[in-house]
Amino acid sequence: MAVTREAMLESWEQPTLWQRLTMWDVLWALLVVGGSGYAWWFYQAQMDGYEVAILFGSALALIAWGWYWKPAQMFALIVALLTLLALWRYGTDYELRKSAFLLKYFLESQAAFMWMSALYVLATVVYFAALFSRSEFVGKTATALTWSATVLGMTGLLVRWRESYLLGADIGHIPVSNLYEVFILFALITALLYLFYEDRHRTRALGGFALLAISGAVAFLLWYTFDREAHHIQPLIPALQSYWMKIHVPANFIGYGAFALAAMAGVAYLLRQRAETRRPDGLLAAVLPALELLDDVMYKAIALGFAAFTIATILGALWAAEAWGGYWSWDPKETWALIVWLNYAAWLHLRLTKGWRGVPMAWWAVIGLLVTLFAFLGVNMFLSGLHSYGTL
Amino acid sequence: MSDTITAHRPAQRRTLGWVLLEFLGSMNLAITLLVVVAVASIIGTVLQQNQPYSDYVIKFGPFWFDVFNRLGLYDVYGAGWFIAILGFLILSTSVCLYRQVPGMAREMFRFRTQVRLESLRGFHQHAEWRLPERAPAAVLAEVTGAFRAGGYRWRVRDHGDHQVAAAMKGGYQRLGYLFTHAAVVVIGIGGLLDGNLWLKLKEWRGEIAVETRELAARDVPPASRLAPGATPAFRGNIMLPEGRAANFVFLRLRDGYLVQELPFAIELRDFQVEYHATGQPKSFVSQVRIHDQEHLGDQPLDATIQVNHPLTYRGYSIYQSDFGDGGSKLELRAWPLTISRLEPLDAQGEVGSALKVSGPNGSLNLELAEFRTFNLLPEPGARPGDRKFRNFGPSIGFKLRDAAGEAREYVNYMAPVQLEDRWFFVSGVRARSGEQFTYLHIPADTKNSLDRFLHFNARLRDEEGLRALLAHAPAPTENSDVQRNLNLVRLNLVGLFIQGGFAAVTERARTVVPADRLQEATRLYLNILRDTLAEVFLEVLRAEGVNLEQGVGEREDTFFNDALSALAVLPDYGSPFYLQLTGFQQVEASGFQVAHSGAASVVYAGFALLSIGVFLLFYTSHRRLWAWVAADEDGSRLVLAGTGNRRQAEFAREFAALEATLTRRLGAPESRGSSE
Numbered sequence A: 001m002a003v004t005r006e007a008m009l010e011s012w013e014q015p016t017l018w019q020r021l022t023m024w025d026v027l028w029a030l031l032v033v034g035g036s037g038y039a040w041w042f043y044q045a046q047m048d049g050y051e052v053a054i055l056f057g058s059a060l061a062l063i064a065w066g067w068y069w070k071p072a073q074m075f076a077l078i079v080a081l082l083t084l085l086a087l088w089r090y091g092t093d094y095e096l097r098k099s100a101f102l103l104k105y106f107l108e109s110q111a112a113f114m115w116m117s118a119l120y121v122l123a124t125v126v127y128f129a130a131l132f133s134r135s136e137f138v139g140k141t142a143t144a145l146t147w148s149a150t151v152l153g154m155t156g157l158l159v160r161w162r163e164s165y166l167l168g169a170d171i172g173h174i175p176v177s178n179l180y181e182v183f184i185l186f187a188l189i190t191a192l193l194y195l196f197y198e199d200r201h202r203t204r205a206l207g208g209f210a211l212l213a214i215s216g217a218v219a220f221l222l223w224y225t226f227d228r229e230a231h232h233i234q235p236l237i238p239a240l241q242s243y244w245m246k247i248h249v250p251a252n253f254i255g256y257g258a259f260a261l262a263a264m265a266g267v268a269y270l271l272r273q274r275a276e277t278r279r280p281d282g283l284l285a286a287v288l289p290a291l292e293l294l295d296d297v298m299y300k301a302i303a304l305g306f307a308a309f310t311i312a313t314i315l316g317a318l319w320a321a322e323a324w325g326g327y328w329s330w331d332p333k334e335t336w337a338l339i340v341w342l343n344y345a346a347w348l349h350l351r352l353t354k355g356w357r358g359v360p361m362a363w364w365a366v367i368g369l370l371v372t373l374f375a376f377l378g379v380n381m382f383l384s385g386l387h388s389y390g391t392l
Numbered sequence B: 001m002s003d004t005i006t007a008h009r010p011a012q013r014r015t016l017g018w019v020l021l022e023f024l025g026s027m028n029l030a031i032t033l034l035v036v037v038a039v040a041s042i043i044g045t046v047l048q049q050n051q052p053y054s055d056y057v058i059k060f061g062p063f064w065f066d067v068f069n070r071l072g073l074y075d076v077y078g079a080g081w082f083i084a085i086l087g088f089l090i091l092s093t094s095v096c097l098y099r100q101v102p103g104m105a106r107e108m109f110r111f112r113t114q115v116r117l118e119s120l121r122g123f124h125q126h127a128e129w130r131l132p133e134r135a136p137a138a139v140l141a142e143v144t145g146a147f148r149a150g151g152y153r154w155r156v157r158d159h160g161d162h163q164v165a166a167a168m169k170g171g172y173q174r175l176g177y178l179f180t181h182a183a184v185v186v187i188g189i190g191g192l193l194d195g196n197l198w199l200k201l202k203e204w205r206g207e208i209a210v211e212t213r214e215l216a217a218r219d220v221p222p223a224s225r226l227a228p229g230a231t232p233a234f235r236g237n238i239m240l241p242e243g244r245a246a247n248f249v250f251l252r253l254r255d256g257y258l259v260q261e262l263p264f265a266i267e268l269r270d271f272q273v274e275y276h277a278t279g280q281p282k283s284f285v286s287q288v289r290i291h292d293q294e295h296l297g298d299q300p301l302d303a304t305i306q307v308n309h310p311l312t313y314r315g316y317s318i319y320q321s322d323f324g325d326g327g328s329k330l331e332l333r334a335w336p337l338t339i340s341r342l343e344p345l346d347a348q349g350e351v352g353s354a355l356k357v358s359g360p361n362g363s364l365n366l367e368l369a370e371f372r373t374f375n376l377l378p379e380p381g382a383r384p385g386d387r388k389f390r391n392f393g394p395s396i397g398f399k400l401r402d403a404a405g406e407a408r409e410y411v412n413y414m415a416p417v418q419l420e421d422r423w424f425f426v427s428g429v430r431a432r433s434g435e436q437f438t439y440l441h442i443p444a445d446t447k448n449s450l451d452r453f454l455h456f457n458a459r460l461r462d463e464e465g466l467r468a469l470l471a472h473a474p475a476p477t478e479n480s481d482v483q484r485n486l487n488l489v490r491l492n493l494v495g496l497f498i499q500g501g502f503a504a505v506t507e508r509a510r511t512v513v514p515a516d517r518l519q520e521a522t523r524l525y526l527n528i529l530r531d532t533l534a535e536v537f538l539e540v541l542r543a544e545g546v547n548l549e550q551g552v553g554e555r556e557d558t559f560f561n562d563a564l565s566a567l568a569v570l571p572d573y574g575s576p577f578y579l580q581l582t583g584f585q586q587v588e589a590s591g592f593q594v595a596h597s598g599a600a601s602v603v604y605a606g607f608a609l610l611s612i613g614v615f616l617l618f619y620t621s622h623r624r625l626w627a628w629v630a631a632d633e634d635g636s637r638l639v640l641a642g643t644g645n646r647r648q649a650e651f652a653r654e655f656a657a658l659e660a661t662l663t664r665r666l667g668a669p670e671s672r673g674s675s676e
Ligand code: HEM
Pocket: A303, A345, A348, A349, A352, A353, B024, B025, B026, B027, B028, B030, B034, B089, B092, B093, B094, B096, B097, B100, B174, B177, B180, B181, B184, B614, B617, B618
């Protein structure tokens, strides 16, 4: 944590929010307001009151995100430009995806996802290479690869949103409606969370581990695409035709992404701990991040995940009250969400009130991911219930 | 962390109440309960809940069925022991709140001006200045100025020989604990109130009895009926055919149900399902009319109910939850398959009703289970990923139950289905629900009807007719003795074939022919059989008036082969007739869930508390700073210390910034704590 004393000096005197904002920040806000205003103007006929609220709520969240973490601004801008480019190329002809060069090889959602997949896998390898070679340049390359993959994946999702409308006005929907789409969301959110911590803690040593989780998701996606042909855009079943989906699902995936990151920090923690006891002067003990840092990332990620998951579960309950006739039905997916939530609540209590640290908490974070994975994937595969639209 | 200042409690006497409170409010119990609830919840997701009890008996056998039943595993989340654990969690959290809140409130509002120098020096974050030439008052002003710039509030206390400025910020963080844990209690209690606790209570007091017989709602005895408002909360279901109304819903409870009366009636006027081109349903829409003399008078309320768009009326929410058949009227024709007389039997029936039919081995119960106008199924032969679908048109599903109670399930499609350029009447059969259907494909004739196949089949079962036919058939041999013998063999083979398919023929060969000639003989048998069947088939064609002068055409040849395939599986089909759907009048039914939730607003208030609480807990931090100032020789001495209850790394950075600010104003400190 090499923060200069100068930087600290600046941070003591509490400037107001306005004093902290730069020209760019203001410009950023104007741009987001303009963009969402334009979207509202253009699509207001298709939106109900809730969706307008969600649109402007998301715009505010986007502004806050950009102010809180500057790289988000550049990220969002590039994604927006690429998406607009794809939409402009498409016009109203969905079939152009097979013929227009730009779409077919680059920006059509499927093509973008393939780029994303390849880049994430590559980034994983390069992060590990950076870890062991301790080369700053290789590390920067890995970061750039991760950013590129995330940009393309996010663009792909947004383009897919539009594509679903091109396929048929009554088919169009936000692409978070099935296991295929949310797996992409999972990869993107995990990557963004990781990139945030990389930036804040100024270390890339965790990169290989975080990207390993993402590569796992990519492997599943590829199998799901090529073996199960799950990548086709499907119309929404009536139960999912609700504005709640737009907020419930992403909130859930912030939780899942954060828990995945915590688990990977846990893995790194356990490796480092072993290395320190077995071979204190070995390579692994030297290159892996410090234990305190891993511990801190683990706690922060679980706290964030817990908060997001709390909100997501509440949103789910509110949705259930509208769609199924009650805010809680003990449906398997709901119940497993509760299990995941209780599990992390226990983790947080142990750490906070009992002061547990170290190896057991790292193990628990890793096992916590398995529980989460079951809630996310296993329930769809093995159990039936009201949530059964996500089957493999 | 060692820095946290805990309020010292006066020693308490260890009464029983105190021990109990200590136990209930202990962290170990809390963590144990969190894990126990999580693990117990798993049971209900692994074992499907609230299925018909007969299914469980089949699955587990009578012994385990009984054990699991006693444990309440078929409705875990309503079982006494599960509710008790939840109650324990709520109790434990309440006790925890009761014990923690006073201390937290004190923490929130009190500036701790009563600190000793040694404890400040013991903090992780501290720094110490010796400042000649500066008066304590000036130093204090300097420090409090810095506190103000950092957004801290403070109090100064004069202890005579020294002064303490105690500052803090973010005290509302403590509310995070209060909100989160109060939310757990509130949501828990609200959820329990909305659960089936009331029913359990009434049942326990003997006020109600679960009805397990299948009765019409009006025949359900008063002991199993609940008046409106009998319980504050319920969730029930009702299936309404189009054009019908009901003022009650059924509450499922264990292996039976109760009737919950409503203070109004719901009439289903129309129900519509729309489908996407890919076969997935697109929308379920019910047009309903609410009748309520008391509140609406003679002006009923018309409304539309869809999935995700319930209707709320007088605090009752009505949801679109299901759909089905409301007793469609079917016209049926049964074609005999096992006798030589081809006289069809016409009948009419409603979906959901049963007909008595006579079979070769006693009478059968024909239960009309299902009717669909629309069957969007994967294109035959398509791979799962191809996503090609076709509408196979109307179908009926029915069961044939024999006197022993054994039933086979059938699904028959009304119109012929095209497969590889040919058209077939398709009927699926299975011995047990849940199994895959096996299909009988009866080739359709040139008039797109079943006639030709049925005639062919009937003729094969007419022994007299066969004998006569074979006697006239052109003989493959001149020798009349051999001829007579051969005819006998032919009759026998046809008989075997219609009783047991090709398998019966090869089986016969195995029993009568020595092993070394088996292959040759089987081939011979099959050839003779095929020739004979062809003979009969030609006769059927002739009777139909098909011109055979140019020989048999390719279409007839294909038909013949398809007919043989169908005949060969007919013995396994198990039904003595082919049930043809000749007409229908569809009546749809829509399933509603009606919910009345007394405590939803309580639960939602809990949700609000929880959302705010969690963010306060994680993303704010209660921070304290102290400046201890005393006169020292010709100047003063300053000790600065601080602590934060969350986000330690951030606080360490913040403290370092404060230290640096003061260093700029006062000079470098003499000693510093171990800030990171
Ligand atoms: C479903 C039940 C519960 C949930 C979801 C829950 C949740 C939480 C959360 C999220 C935290 C904050 C952890 C952190 O900041 O890292 C916390 C802290 C805490 N919990 Fe619980 N809790 C529950 C039950 C209990 C019970 C039964 C007790 C009593 C033994 C308890 C005692 C505490 C205490 C003492 C703290 C620390 C508060 C502080 O110092 O600010 N909790 N709880």
